[in-house]
Each structure stands twice: as structure tokens, then as C-alpha cells.
Amino acid sequence: MLRTAPSPGLTLLGGTADDVALVSGDERISYGDLADRVDARRAELGSGRRLVMLQAANAVEPVITYLSALAGGHPVLLVAPGDDEGSIRHRASLAERFDPDLVAAGSGDAVALHEVREGSVHRFAPELALLASTSGSTGSPKLVRLSRENLESNARAIAEYLRLTPDDRAATTLPMHYCYGLSVINSHLVAGASLVLTDRSVTDPGFWHEASEHRITSFAGVPYTFELLEAGGFAERMPSSIRYLTQAGGRLAPEAVRRFARLGERRAFEFFVMYGQTEATARMAYVPAELAEQAAGSIGRPIPGGRLRIDAELGAHVGELVYEGPNVMLGYAESPDDFALGRTVHELRTGDLAKQREDGLFEVVGRMNRFVKVFGLRVDLDAVQRLLADEGIEVRTASAGERLLVFVRAERQLEAARTRAAALLGIPGHAVRAYPIAEFPCTSTGKPDFAALVRHADLLDRRADETATDAADAADGTVTAETIRDLYAELLGRPDATPGDTFAGLGGDSLSYVEVSLRLEELLGRLPRDWPSQSPRALAETVTTTDAAADGRAGAESTPDGSPTTADAPGAEPGLKATKRSRSWFPHVETPATLRAIAIVLIVATHADLLGVKGGAHLLLAVAGYNLARFQLATGAGGARARRLLRSAAQIAIPAALWIGAVALVSGKYVPTTALLVNNLVPGDGRWNEQWQFWFLEAAVWTMLGLALLFAVRPVDRLERRHPWAFALALLAATLGLRFALVGIDAHGVERYAVATVLWCLVLGWAVARADTARKRLLVSAVAVAATVGFFGDPLREGVVIAGILLLVWAPSLRMPRPLVPVVRLLAGASLFIYLTHWVVYPPWEQSAPWLGTLLSLAVGVAAWYAYRLATTGLGAVRRRRQPAGVASGTSVRRRSAVSG
Incomplete structure (x- = not known):
């Protein structure tokens, strides 16, 4: 058992003793009180350095434990809180792999410190302060190693360009274990500002009640957050105390950036678009609020103390974005042995393809890992999107095998998207498949969900291969929530449909309900009156319940040989599937x-x-x-x-x-x-x-x-x-x-x-x-x-x-x-x-x-x-069929920007 000597600690408490630091419900904690509670918790953690796994809820006790561990020099491993199966499994996986010495759980007024052992079995580099999962990962086999300098320099840089003062107060609209959410906590505390600790969603009316009551001056969001805000008409609910909003965690559409920038001008708040990665502690670049509207689409300029450059081939304007600064991570940790390593990374190769604009701001144009092989050519999927966008065709691209998949929201552009993509790349038309889609799906963090696009293409391909007889036979078989979900995805063009969505919620209307309702009736029989507002899961359960009731009314019905029916057979599991239904000559049709x-x-x-x-x-x-x-x-x-x-x-x-x-x-x-x-x-x-x-x-x-x-x-x-x-x-x-x-x-x-x-x-x-x-x-x-x-x-x-x-x-x-x-x-x-x-x-x-x-x-x-x-x-694509000179021979400059190798 190791008794490692204490390491110089890090304190992020920048306020005076009487200033408010944390607000949670009716509780207000001053910086003086918070410092006392941090000192007490630090004593509980012990003097020798230990690995502390912290369930990082947006609550008082986890924040105190986090600050105490930093102050005591204990490396902190942040994990997601929650009792759902995914969170529990993820914590167990990390605990097994990295073997924490102490586990801190609990929230609110309760905290539980579970000592796995006295002292530690690990050796730590002197500067190691924090271990974090990479952004967007729930089961990453490696952690990001961050130092005290990483945390403090990034917090101070953010506080500088946001012009934070003790008068500012942010709401914790993002999880603390997410680097963006943690950066909000760090930057406000180091500036002597205050935090309203909440885990409410911005769609919850209770959040806006808290925001008004505590007069917050800012909150942070990912692209999906701002989509929800626009859909919910937040401008009317936004407190007049709001001074600025920040957005990161993925690309927000330029037009949406402009809308929020213009709203800020009308409502007297600033809108900051930011760019970062966990490997850079949090932030690497930002767009100054005064440039937000005209610079929409860019990631802006480097944060104070940071530097950006484009690593491109000679003569090229687009290349990998590389960042240097005091907030660049020490390196990765793939096992506990890596805790003892010092700095192994000196600059961060982001994996993003970018260019520097004429105004000096940087713009990300794609990801390096979006290069795929299509018909023997190395294709940049993001470049294909850009080239088609230049021609007025908005698409999302993906790949499956040797095929390029192109998705369009405007069905009239379906054929144009397919033929132009093939022409621009110089590949046969049959190597490109085009699909209509109602909305481009996004992940929960607001990033494009390319996996959902591939699933949607697979679904449509399978549907296209089915004959009418196959569909009729399927109607006589098992009906599940997934069956109905697939029907919605196909007929409404919504690959992101889930068994919990509804026809109305997915955008179904009076023009699409005719086909959907009749197809559902083929599957389910008589539909309930409120089926548009019922989820596929509820509809499947309704069918099962109806069938079970019919079986019950039929009594001990038997087959011709005297054996019991399926519903009454031993071992039958009611509720798992609908019974086989005969195709009535007089089916129900919605009125x-x-x-x-x-x-x-x-x-x-x-x-x-x-x-x-x-x-x-x-x-x-x-x-x-x-x-x-x-x-x-x-x-x-x-x-x-x-x-x-x-x-x-x-x-x-x-x-x-x-x-x-x-x-x-x-x-x-x-x-x-x-x-x-x-x-x-x-x-x-x-x-x-x-x-x-x-x-x-x-x-x-x-x-x-x-x-x-x-x-x-x-x-x-x-x-x-x-x-x-x-x-x-x-x-x-x-x-x-x-x-x-x-x-x-x-x-x-x-x-x-x-x-x-x-x-x-x-x-x-x-x-x-x-x-x-x-x-x-x-x-x-x-x-x-x-x-x-x-x-x-x-x-x-x-x-x-x-x-x-x-x-x-x-x-x-x-x-x-x-x-x-x-x-x-x-x-x-x-x-x-x-x-x-x-x-x-x-x-x-x-x-x-x-x-x-x-x-x-x-x-x-x-x-x-x-x-x-x-x-x-399709017919609107005729005018786009003309192939530009040079593409077929492979000499097109535009083609070379999408194809390499």
C-alpha cells in the first residue's frame, strides 16, 4: 500500500468570504462557508494522494467533494450519477479498469465516502489533478489526464473572454461530469461568481421559475438545448437578468446562430459560440459576441493563451486543426500505470478539418474520420455535403459498404442529389443511393447522428424489397412496438422514430394519416380513436390486451384435434406479442x-x-x-x-x-x-x-x-x-x-x-x-x-x-x-x-x-x-443533370477536394 506525499493542491475559490458561491433550492452558501466545508471534506479524504471516483451530480455535496479533492492534491475521476442501468454499468466498468481508492456518491445534503482501501495502490504524476472520459463517450477505454495548470488556465481564460465578475450567476444546465458543464463551474468559481445548482431541463417550467427567482445571468447549452429553447418559445420566459448565453458541444446551424445573435441584440444579452474538446480541458476557441451574426458558422479565435494553426499540405487551405496552449491535456490513461506518466502530449491534433477565413477566424469544415472508401476512391463525406450545398442541395452523407448514402429533406432534389454526387466524385450512379428524410437526426448532444441515417437507409431498402404479399403475411404475424416504429420511420421519413414517439409528435398530419392509418389497420385491426397520440409501444400493448380479452371471452377454445389454443397453451407469455389475426373481409377503416x-x-x-x-x-x-x-x-x-x-x-x-x-x-x-x-x-x-x-x-x-x-x-x-x-x-x-x-x-x-x-x-x-x-x-x-x-x-x-x-x-x-x-x-x-x-x-x-x-x-x-x-x-432534378467539364476525366478541382487517394 502506497502512502504518497501530498501534492500541491489547487483552489478555484476566487470570491470574498461574504460573496454567495452556491445556490441550491433555498440554501445559499457563501465563499467563506464553502471554504470551511471544503477544508472539512479535505480532512476526510486524508493526507496521502488517492484516486477519488466522484459521482458528479449538480448538487452541493459533489461540488464540495470535487473542490476538496483538488485542494488536497487527490486525482479525481468524474463519472455520471444516476441509477439507470447504463450509468451503473459504466461506473462499474471504470471502477474495474482503473481501481479507485475511494468512491464518493450521494448528492444534496447527503454524501457517502466509500473507502476501498487506506492509502493508494497507484503512483501519480505530481501535476495530475483530474481524469475525464472523452466527450460523447459512455464506455471509453481511455481517460483524459488533466493537470492543475490545465484546469486553472482554462477556467481563467474562459472567465476573461466572458468578462465574468462576482455579479454573474450561472445555472448548471449541463452535467458536471461533462467537460463543458465542469468548465462552467470552474470559470465562475475562479472569477468569484456564483452558481445555481440544478439538474432541471430547460424545457421544465420549474427551471425558469428558479432562473427568475435567483436572477441568473447566464446558462450554457449544446445545439439540442437551443433547438428545444426555440421550440418552447423561451424568449418570453427568459429572465431580464440574463447577460449572456454560451453554446458549444457541436455545430449549431449558422442561421440559428444568427437568430440567437439578433435576439440578443433585441433582449440585451450576448451570445457566445465556443469550440472545444475534453483533451483541451474544455475550450479552445470562441466567437466574440459582437461578431456572432457575421461570423456564424465559424469557431472564432483562440482563447486567451491559446494558439490555433492549420496543418495542411503545401498550397492547400484546408487541413487538420492543431491547438497549442496551457490547457492541452497531459495525455491519455488506458490503465492505472499511466497515472504516473508526465506530459506525453504537447499539442492537440483535433481530428477536425478546418480553414482560416479572410477575417482571421477559423472554421471547421469536416472530420478526418469522415473519409471512407467508395468504389475504390477515398471520399470525404463532409466535402460531398459542402459541394452539394454549393449547388443548393442540402444533404447529409454516410456510407455502407462500397455505397455512398445521400439523404435529402426536399424530395424534389432526390434525383439531383444522387446524380450530382456521382458526377462530382466520378463514380457510377449505382454506387450512390439517395433517400428522402423528414429531418436530419441528431444525437442527444446535438451532433449529426450518422448511425441513425444508416439505419434509416437499411430500413427503406428492406421495405423496398418486400412485396405486397410479404406485407400481408407480416400483418398476420407478430406485431411489436418496433414493427410500428419502423412503419412510422418509413412513411413519415423519420429514422429517429422510437417506440416511445407518437404519430402526431413525429410531424404526422392530415395528408399522411390516410396511408399510415390504413397500414396500421392492416397490422392491428381496429384502431383506437386517439391512436395518433399513442406511442408504438402503447399501440402494440393495446393489440395484445385486445387479443387476450378476446381469448378470454372465447373460453377454453380448442383446435380441431382437441389441443388448447396458443393463448391458453402452457408457457404462453401474454403481452409479448399479438396473436395471429385472420384477414377479415370487412376490416375497419378510420372514419x-x-x-x-x-x-x-x-x-x-x-x-x-x-x-x-x-x-x-x-x-x-x-x-x-x-x-x-x-x-x-x-x-x-x-x-x-x-x-x-x-x-x-x-x-x-x-x-x-x-x-x-x-x-x-x-x-x-x-x-x-x-x-x-x-x-x-x-x-x-x-x-x-x-x-x-x-x-x-x-x-x-x-x-x-x-x-x-x-x-x-x-x-x-x-x-x-x-x-x-x-x-x-x-x-x-x-x-x-x-x-x-x-x-x-x-x-x-x-x-x-x-x-x-x-x-x-x-x-x-x-x-x-x-x-x-x-x-x-x-x-x-x-x-x-x-x-x-x-x-x-x-x-x-x-x-x-x-x-x-x-x-x-x-x-x-x-x-x-x-x-x-x-x-x-x-x-x-x-x-x-x-x-x-x-x-x-x-x-x-x-x-x-x-x-x-x-x-x-x-x-x-x-x-x-x-x-x-x-x-x-425527381423531375426538378433534370436541370441539374448537366455534368461540368473536367469531372469525368478527374481533373476537376472541386472533385479533388472531395476525393483523395
């Missing part, structure tokens, strides 16, 4: 999808004079409101809801404007205000004319735009999320009041189609979606009848609307012959395009063959739907 199909057929057949049953369009408006509440308004705070509403409005407005505008140019049938869906704003004589043919689309688009503005108001958004049923009723009362004020009970002429007087139809559907009990359904049914009767002055038309809404209220799904299911799917999915195009299809047949005009209108609408989907996924 909204069925009503969309029925309504569009009624609309077309009535306009073509095949039928005389009106009311389909007003019913469609109620269905649109029902879906609006289930999808666009289902989850997330106002920012996310507003974006979903705007996206849905665009999905209607863009094809409508293109089609109506094209017809207007060819035939002169429509005026510009009709193509722009602003017909309601044009004064008229109150009589129907063909400019009113698209009133339904105009009402839907303007309602979504209005709601987007409404839910951008944070108090309104919070009110609706707290009281969704009451909010829907209040809004229904308001829209009905508006209608009665404008037209009374019965509407005449175009009053039946004006946005202000039909808005109640959409809000009525919204209220139906929020009616989750029998009593609420009875109430909304009564309102539907009372509001509709007399509106048209046509009992049949009013009956169509009332019948459809009552079906929506009381029948979540309807049975129909299986051969009709794909017809419903087709008509419901193409309903927008059928509505758009039928006005120019049926007129020639209106007198002679209305049945033919009806069928042709439906067929042309479906064809237009397919054509539009095709145009948005």
Missing part, C-alpha cells in the same frame, strides 16, 4: 379517411349533375378540423405547432396556386386573386361565380394561417394545452357567434362559403376530436345538429353534414369490404387534387354523360396527385 373519400365523390358527382346530394365540402371542412386537432395541434409547444400549421397550409396553397394559376393562364377562367386564395378579400355582389370554386381551400388555408399566429402567442398556447376541451368549446362558441352576427341562422349565396361564416364547421370538427367522454360527445353532437339545421335552408344538405359529423363523433372506424379499402385510400389521399382539377374535367360531360364526367374527374385528380408527387421527388 375520417372514409368520410374524405365519400365527401369528395359526393362533391364531384353533384357538380357533374350525376347526383343532387350537396354538403360534402362543408363536411370535409369539419373533417379537416378534426384532423387539425389530432395532428397539427396534438403535441409540442406553440413554436412547433405553428410550424406544423404553416407547413400544412403550404401543402394546400402551393399546388392550388400552381394549378389555378396555370388554368388562368391557359383559359383566362380565373383571376389572380383566386389563384392566390384571397377571393374573400375582393368585394363582390354576393352571388356565386366561378371565382368561388375554391372557397373550401381558401377557408382551410386561411384558418391554418390564423391558428399559426394564434398559437405563436405563448399564453394562448399554454391555455389550450392545459384546457383543450374548454378551449375548443370556447372557440366554437366564438365562431358560431361570428356567424350569427354576420348572417343569422340561414346563409344565402356566397355567405355559405365565406371564411368568416364557415369557420365554425372546421372548429366543430376540432371540438369533436377533443370530446373524449360520452358526455362531451353528447354535447358536441347536440351542438352539431343545432348549428347545422337551417344554415343552408336545404334539409338534405344539412342532413349530409350532420350525419357525417355524428359518424365522426360516435364511430371512430367503419367496416367495409376489403376490396374497397385501397379505393378509399386512393380517393382520400388524392382528395385535394380531385377537388382542384374536377372543375375543368366534368363540364364537357355534364349534359350527355355525367357518370363519365364523374369518373374522369376522379381519375384525373388521382393522376394529378401522382404527377405532383413525382414532380416533388
Whole structure:
């Protein structure tokens, strides 16, 4: 057993005795009190140097233990706290590998010091102070060895460029065992500032209560933190005491940097973008707040005392970023024997590819380990992204085997991304695979999740290889949460979907729910009414429960040979999988999808004079409101809801404007205000004319735009999320009041189609979606009848609307012959395009063959739907197919920047 002599300690306490150092709940600890408690804990740790493994929670006792170990010269091994299986396994692995002498656990007012032995079995280099896992690692076989000089110099450099004073107070928004989180603690303490110790997320309302109560002046975040802040509308909750924000831990999109910089100008706070690695203690570079907007995308300049250079080949501007400074680590430790080593590293080769800009700031452009072999060539995946971005194609790249994988969010650029990537690299087109994706996935620390992209590509490839028969057979087999998750990932383009996500939370909307719901019904049978807000895990459990209940009702059912059924067989494990289900000839189909199909057929057949049953369009408006509440308004705070509403409005407005505008140019049938869906704003004589043919689309688009503005108001958004049923009723009362004020009970002429007087139809559907009990359904049914009767002055038309809404209220799904299911799917999915195009299809047949005009209108609408989907996924790439001179021969300068070797 070694009794190593004490080593010169390190104190980070820079405040005066009466200054507040730590705030935790109602407890305030001054620097004087903190120094006394550090001295007492230091005595408990002993005089000889020992390896202290510390569970680094954001709480008072772990901070005291950390400071005490530094002051006593004891090397500290920081580990994550927590009782989850991953944290426990990680701590056990580190303990087995590095054999700590003392383990410090506990938080708050309790601390437990578990002595593994007296003294130590290790030898330590005199300057060794801290051992940390590399950033982003949870099971790294090596640790970063940091010295006292590393910790103190980096803390003082950060305090210098952030201009920290004793008046500053930071909240611990990041884990203490993460080098970024630890640097916040070190830099504030060394500057005599204070810390609010909290483990709350920035999405927790309790965090903002604490922030306001304790008047914090700053907090730190990784890119994902700032995504959450924007989605949650934090600007309204941010305390006026905030002086600056810091961001590191990965690249934040330049436009997001600009947004926060501009917000800082309006709200009088500074926004610092920073760059660092655990191997440099924490920080290596920063962007001064005054340069944040114009320098967005760069990592800035070296921290005080540090130096950056580019190690590039002669004549090249891009090379590996190399850092020198007093905060560069001593080296790595892969075993306890390495604790005795002195400095083995004198400069830090970051592994990042970078360049120095004309303004002197540095910019990281990729990672050296993003070089892969594709078709025999060494390809820089980040360079491929940059080259395509230069051509206006935003992508993420990955590789699998000898194939280059390219992912795009804009489906219209899918083919362009594939062909241009192949051309730029000079490789065959079949070596590049392009995939659509809704959002580029990120890890929990906000960095690009390339593993998720590869999984998504594998999923889509597997799906593409399945035949319709295979899918039907799969529907008869085991249904798990992963099965449903894969379905969401495929149909919604969300490779980051998990078994805990929901259809609505993943961005599903009324345009995608038709296909998703029908595919789910093939897997699960009858769907619960609230399936869009249930996770795949919950849906799979619902199926299992339903099957178990059915088995229970069947009693001791047996097979023809008298043996028990699977459900009753010995050893069966209920809850693990769904039972085999027969493919019923009369499956359930969701009522909204069925009503969309029925309504569009009624609309077309009535306009073509095949039928005389009106009311389909007003019913469609109620269905649109029902879906609006289930999808666009289902989850997330106002920012996310507003974006979903705007996206849905665009999905209607863009094809409508293109089609109506094209017809207007060819035939002169429509005026510009009709193509722009602003017909309601044009004064008229109150009589129907063909400019009113698209009133339904105009009402839907303007309602979504209005709601987007409404839910951008944070108090309104919070009110609706707290009281969704009451909010829907209040809004229904308001829209009905508006209608009665404008037209009374019965509407005449175009009053039946004006946005202000039909808005109640959409809000009525919204209220139906929020009616989750029998009593609420009875109430909304009564309102539907009372509001509709007399509106048209046509009992049949009013009956169509009332019948459809009552079906929506009381029948979540309807049975129909299986051969009709794909017809419903087709008509419901193409309903927008059928509505758009039928006005120019049926007129020639209106007198002679209305049945033919009806069928042709439906067929042309479906064809237009397919054509539009095709145009948005590939035809827009034609203009990019021209290959630049020199690429094929390999002489292109741009190609050489992406390919080497």
C-alpha cells in the first residue's frame, strides 16, 4: 500500500468570504462557508494522494467533494450519477479498469465516502489533478489526464473572454461530469461568481421559475438545448437578468446562430459560440459576441493563451486543426500505470478539418474520420455535403459498404442529389443511393447522428424489397412496438422514430394519416380513436390486451384435434406479442379517411349533375378540423405547432396556386386573386361565380394561417394545452357567434362559403376530436345538429353534414369490404387534387354523360396527385443533370477536394 506525499493542491475559490458561491433550492452558501466545508471534506479524504471516483451530480455535496479533492492534491475521476442501468454499468466498468481508492456518491445534503482501501495502490504524476472520459463517450477505454495548470488556465481564460465578475450567476444546465458543464463551474468559481445548482431541463417550467427567482445571468447549452429553447418559445420566459448565453458541444446551424445573435441584440444579452474538446480541458476557441451574426458558422479565435494553426499540405487551405496552449491535456490513461506518466502530449491534433477565413477566424469544415472508401476512391463525406450545398442541395452523407448514402429533406432534389454526387466524385450512379428524410437526426448532444441515417437507409431498402404479399403475411404475424416504429420511420421519413414517439409528435398530419392509418389497420385491426397520440409501444400493448380479452371471452377454445389454443397453451407469455389475426373481409377503416373519400365523390358527382346530394365540402371542412386537432395541434409547444400549421397550409396553397394559376393562364377562367386564395378579400355582389370554386381551400388555408399566429402567442398556447376541451368549446362558441352576427341562422349565396361564416364547421370538427367522454360527445353532437339545421335552408344538405359529423363523433372506424379499402385510400389521399382539377374535367360531360364526367374527374385528380408527387421527388432534378467539364476525366478541382487517394 502506497502512502504518497501530498501534492500541491489547487483552489478555484476566487470570491470574498461574504460573496454567495452556491445556490441550491433555498440554501445559499457563501465563499467563506464553502471554504470551511471544503477544508472539512479535505480532512476526510486524508493526507496521502488517492484516486477519488466522484459521482458528479449538480448538487452541493459533489461540488464540495470535487473542490476538496483538488485542494488536497487527490486525482479525481468524474463519472455520471444516476441509477439507470447504463450509468451503473459504466461506473462499474471504470471502477474495474482503473481501481479507485475511494468512491464518493450521494448528492444534496447527503454524501457517502466509500473507502476501498487506506492509502493508494497507484503512483501519480505530481501535476495530475483530474481524469475525464472523452466527450460523447459512455464506455471509453481511455481517460483524459488533466493537470492543475490545465484546469486553472482554462477556467481563467474562459472567465476573461466572458468578462465574468462576482455579479454573474450561472445555472448548471449541463452535467458536471461533462467537460463543458465542469468548465462552467470552474470559470465562475475562479472569477468569484456564483452558481445555481440544478439538474432541471430547460424545457421544465420549474427551471425558469428558479432562473427568475435567483436572477441568473447566464446558462450554457449544446445545439439540442437551443433547438428545444426555440421550440418552447423561451424568449418570453427568459429572465431580464440574463447577460449572456454560451453554446458549444457541436455545430449549431449558422442561421440559428444568427437568430440567437439578433435576439440578443433585441433582449440585451450576448451570445457566445465556443469550440472545444475534453483533451483541451474544455475550450479552445470562441466567437466574440459582437461578431456572432457575421461570423456564424465559424469557431472564432483562440482563447486567451491559446494558439490555433492549420496543418495542411503545401498550397492547400484546408487541413487538420492543431491547438497549442496551457490547457492541452497531459495525455491519455488506458490503465492505472499511466497515472504516473508526465506530459506525453504537447499539442492537440483535433481530428477536425478546418480553414482560416479572410477575417482571421477559423472554421471547421469536416472530420478526418469522415473519409471512407467508395468504389475504390477515398471520399470525404463532409466535402460531398459542402459541394452539394454549393449547388443548393442540402444533404447529409454516410456510407455502407462500397455505397455512398445521400439523404435529402426536399424530395424534389432526390434525383439531383444522387446524380450530382456521382458526377462530382466520378463514380457510377449505382454506387450512390439517395433517400428522402423528414429531418436530419441528431444525437442527444446535438451532433449529426450518422448511425441513425444508416439505419434509416437499411430500413427503406428492406421495405423496398418486400412485396405486397410479404406485407400481408407480416400483418398476420407478430406485431411489436418496433414493427410500428419502423412503419412510422418509413412513411413519415423519420429514422429517429422510437417506440416511445407518437404519430402526431413525429410531424404526422392530415395528408399522411390516410396511408399510415390504413397500414396500421392492416397490422392491428381496429384502431383506437386517439391512436395518433399513442406511442408504438402503447399501440402494440393495446393489440395484445385486445387479443387476450378476446381469448378470454372465447373460453377454453380448442383446435380441431382437441389441443388448447396458443393463448391458453402452457408457457404462453401474454403481452409479448399479438396473436395471429385472420384477414377479415370487412376490416375497419378510420372514419375520417372514409368520410374524405365519400365527401369528395359526393362533391364531384353533384357538380357533374350525376347526383343532387350537396354538403360534402362543408363536411370535409369539419373533417379537416378534426384532423387539425389530432395532428397539427396534438403535441409540442406553440413554436412547433405553428410550424406544423404553416407547413400544412403550404401543402394546400402551393399546388392550388400552381394549378389555378396555370388554368388562368391557359383559359383566362380565373383571376389572380383566386389563384392566390384571397377571393374573400375582393368585394363582390354576393352571388356565386366561378371565382368561388375554391372557397373550401381558401377557408382551410386561411384558418391554418390564423391558428399559426394564434398559437405563436405563448399564453394562448399554454391555455389550450392545459384546457383543450374548454378551449375548443370556447372557440366554437366564438365562431358560431361570428356567424350569427354576420348572417343569422340561414346563409344565402356566397355567405355559405365565406371564411368568416364557415369557420365554425372546421372548429366543430376540432371540438369533436377533443370530446373524449360520452358526455362531451353528447354535447358536441347536440351542438352539431343545432348549428347545422337551417344554415343552408336545404334539409338534405344539412342532413349530409350532420350525419357525417355524428359518424365522426360516435364511430371512430367503419367496416367495409376489403376490396374497397385501397379505393378509399386512393380517393382520400388524392382528395385535394380531385377537388382542384374536377372543375375543368366534368363540364364537357355534364349534359350527355355525367357518370363519365364523374369518373374522369376522379381519375384525373388521382393522376394529378401522382404527377405532383413525382414532380416533388425527381423531375426538378433534370436541370441539374448537366455534368461540368473536367469531372469525368478527374481533373476537376472541386472533385479533388472531395476525393483523395
